[in-house]
Amino acid sequence: MDARGTADVWEDLVTTALLGTDRRPPAGGAPGRAAPVALLDAAAVETVRRRAGLRPATAARRPEPAAEDPRPALPAAAARRLTLLLADRPGTGGGRRGASPDLMELLPQWLAAANAQGYAAPPETLPALLDAARGRTDLRPAALAFAGPRGLWLARLNPDWRFALRAAPGGGAALPDLDDTDGVRRLWEEGLFAERVALLAAIRAARPTAARELLATTWATERAEDRLMFLDSLRPGLSAADEPFLERALADRSRNVRALAAELLSALPGSALAARMAVRAGACVAVDHTDGAPAIVVEAPLECDAAMERDGIVAKPPAGRGKRAWWLGQSVEAAPLGTWPRRLGGRTPREIVALPVTDDWQGELHAAWCRAAVRQRDPEWSRALLGTPGAPEASGPGAVSLAERAKLLGTLDAAERADWVAGFxxxxxxxxxxxxxxxxxxxxxxxxxxxxxxxxxxxxxxxxxxxxxxxxxxxxxxxxxxxxxxxxxxxxxxxxxxxxxxxxxxxxxxxxxxxxxxxxxxxxxxxxxxxxxxx
Structure with a gap:
């Protein structure tokens, strides 16, 4: 073998090919018609040498077998259908698609139905299933649930599928039994972030109080971005018992954590923060009878003081928004909706929304009530703000944007939602x-x-x-x-x-x-x- 390393020989050959054999003949050769052939011959020999000259490495440890998947196998016809769906690729061009169905668009529905029946994915389809989920984030939750433990096992062996480990609760790691106090404590204090999030979510689903108490043990030492994620895990099962913890979080050193704590507290109509917001918002909105017919008058806040900021009101408005309108909207959306019938003469939500609002404040006020209805999941207020399906868009009482209407519809049951959209x-x-x-x-x-x-x-x-x-x-x-x-x-x-x-x-x-x-x-x-x- 050449005294130089094989890497140096290969680099010389590559350089000669780039410069051309007329300017740089191959080593040991001369310029001329035979030089390119000599270069290719040398490259062929060096290629074989590079492949054959690898020194054997220590054998890697064989991976442990995948965990057993106890779910029943797919029916044969459904397995064939899955293969066809995974083989389809979305069209890349515009224009007409023809009369053929877009199979890839049916895959999410197929996965949802298969998961509902509790079937296990055929092992031979897992690579294509993981590839599909890699390309479409909307597929990932259903695809990974269907792939099961074998899918996570494969994902650990292929860097292209590592997204599955990030998407799976706890990175696919097994969580301890919730009755195993020492195991839970050890994982909470020593586990990776994804494992800790998964553990907190699992405990919250089964024992809300225990989850909050576990979070409190390390809250002061957590990073701000981690505190934000952990706090958001309290959203499912949110109750009045969480209020003391959330009130303490209003004094957090992170503005994002404070804002989230205020949002969660405002979703609890009986919380102290909701009561404070009701006082602030109520001072800004009243019914006026000066001109005979009743109308809503609005006097937006003149300043955003420290107490308002502590309760989650952001002082600096986004570009294009006036300060007072910005402060008003935040105050109204965080106030309990039960405030307004008491404040506005015992009127129902529908009657309140139908009242004219003076000085062009209607859009701002109704938009804030929309956000409050969505946050507090209040169907009565949602119906009032939606108005009738046939009402002209962007005019008349309760008319709001399509995006706001879509959110309001989400607070209604499925049948009522469908009827309203059909009417629209x-x-x-x-x-x-x-x-x-x-x-x-x-x-x-x-x-x-x-x-x-x-x-x-x-x-x-x-x-x-x-x-x-x-x-x-x-x-x-x-x-x-x-x-x-x-x-x-x-x-x-x-x-x-x-x-x-x-x-x-x-x-x-x-x-x-x-x-x-x-x-x-x-x-x-x-x-x-x-x-x-x-x-």
Missing amino acids: IAAHGLSEAFQLLGVCAVPWAAPLGRAVVDALDIARDAGSYPWSFSGVMGLAERCLDPAEASRLDGLLAVPDEREDASPGAGGYWAEAFQRLMTTLRLRADMARELTPAGT
Whole structure:
């Protein structure tokens, strides 16, 4: 072997190839027509030498076998379906998709159904399943639940799948039995951050008081970002018993921790902070009868004092917001909604929202009430602020933005939510309904499904631009009840195009309805394949 290291020889060959054999002949050779051949021969010999000259290393320890997965195996038809779904890749181009279903978009629904039935993932599908979850963060919770212990075992062996360890509670580590006091204490004091978060969440779900007491033991020594995550873990099961701990957190040295503590306390209508906010907000809002008809008058705070800041009100407004309006909004959204009927003459939420608000304060006041209704999960106030589905957008009592309406709808039960959105679509069509449809339970209730299909049919007959409804059509493919497929038969033909219609629109609509019907039937097949025999 050359006295020089094999790495140096290889570098010389690479340099010669880059410069060219005319400028730098191969070692031991001369320029000319034979020089390139000599260079390739030398590179071939050196390649073999580099591969054969590796010294054997100490054998690595073989990994422990994956833990057993006790869940039942998938039915054969469902396993074949999963393979097809994982083999599909989202289209990279724009334009028309044709009449074929987008299988990758059905994978989240398939995983949810498989997890609901308690099936285990076939081992041979785990690499493709982890690859799919790597590319789509929205798939990860369901995909990792389906992958089970074998999926985490594989993830530890492949750096490309390490996301699974970060996403899994405790990095996939086993948590001690909650009755094992010493084990719990040891993991809490010595474990990795992800393990500690998982442990706190598990204890909080079973024993809320014990979780809070465990957190208190190390609270003073935790980092600010860790305190924020741990504090957020108290959100599930939040109760009046958490108030003393949260009140102490209002004095935390981290502004983010203080803000979160104030938010959690304001979600407890009986807390002392909520009472303080009720006093502040009540001093700003009143009913005035000066002009005969009652109206709400607003006098926003003149300053943000230290007590307000301690209770979570941020003094500095974002760009474009006035200080007083910013302070008012924070005060009102943190005040218990029960404050307002007492403060405003015993009126109901619907009557309060219907009152005119003087001096252009209506938008600010109603937006703050919206945030309060969402935070406090108050359906009565949500109904009042939503108004009737047919009310004109951005006008009239209780009218708020579509984003705010979507959040308010989330406080209502699934049936009421679907009925309200169906009424909205009947009154306004589909052009503004996308955000609202996204908060409705899947599959859509029959009235909502019918409203969507009817609105699509109306849009087609009106000669509308078909691609304007591609988002709603995609939602319908995933969310419409498969039982509605039979109603689409009359929409599959290419309609006669109106003179004012978009060129080719009729063909696109027929193709889109064909894809919708095909997808619905495919979803019905998926559900049957995942249903246990005899059910």
